[in-house]
Amino acid sequence: MKVSFTFWLLALALFAMPLAAQEIYRVVDEHGNVTYTDQKPDDGGEPVDLPELNVLGDDEEEPPLPEAEADVAIDAEAAGPLGFEIVSPADGEMVEGGSVQVEIDSNVAIPPTTQIVLFLNGQPQEPIRTLDVTLDDIPPGPYQLRAELQTPEGRQLAETGSVRFEVSAAEEADGTP
Numbered sequence: 001m002k003v004s005f006t007f008w009l010l011a012l013a014l015f016a017m018p019l020a021a022q023e024i025y026r027v028v029d030e031h032g033n034v035t036y037t038d039q040k041p042d043d044g045g046e047p048v049d050l051p052e053l054n055v056l057g058d059d060e061e062e063p064p065l066p067e068a069e070a071d072v073a074i075d076a077e078a079a080g081p082l083g084f085e086i087v088s089p090a091d092g093e094m095v096e097g098g099s100v101q102v103e104i105d106s107n108v109a110i111p112p113t114t115q116i117v118l119f120l121n122g123q124p125q126e127p128i129r130t131l132d133v134t135l136d137d138i139p140p141g142p143y144q145l146r147a148e149l150q151t152p153e154g155r156q157l158a159e160t161g162s163v164r165f166e167v168s169a170a171e172e173a174d175g176t177p
Helices: 005-020 067-072
Strands: 024-028 034-037 046-048 084-088 093-096 100-106 115-120 132-135 141-150 156-159 163-168
Touching: 084 141, 100 141, 115 132
Parallel strands: 093 163
Antiparallel strands: 024 034, 024 046, 084 100, 100 132, 115 141, 141 156, 141 163
């Protein structure tokens, strides 16, 4: 007698159903450590009611965001690629004196949990959390500046291109350097 493929598939499904509906137990040991297991414990484990999984199929739409989150959400397709760039100082700019005003622009809101690290001639500066900052006590000379948007752990999220500028000596009140 020949047994069909459908019969074996049905038999396998019936065998697997009790495994899928298996109980999960929560066990607390003498030190207060909590363990979850599918093996019935000998010493007072209690069954746990797990919530039903919420899985969306390919043809289902995502549920709408709560109203408060909808205002903050960014449509990635509408925003396009992340624009993160140094707008000041301009590339090739001559900056007078020892202070350099750095201004960064972005086409999306920068999350408050991120930090911006400026690299002046390859040396990282203290992280900042604003899009503009003044670098003080910069001696005269040529400089290269770039910025990275990072997580608090230091993982890079975005990077600007490099900007070259030069700092000239500050002029005295009578016009002499």
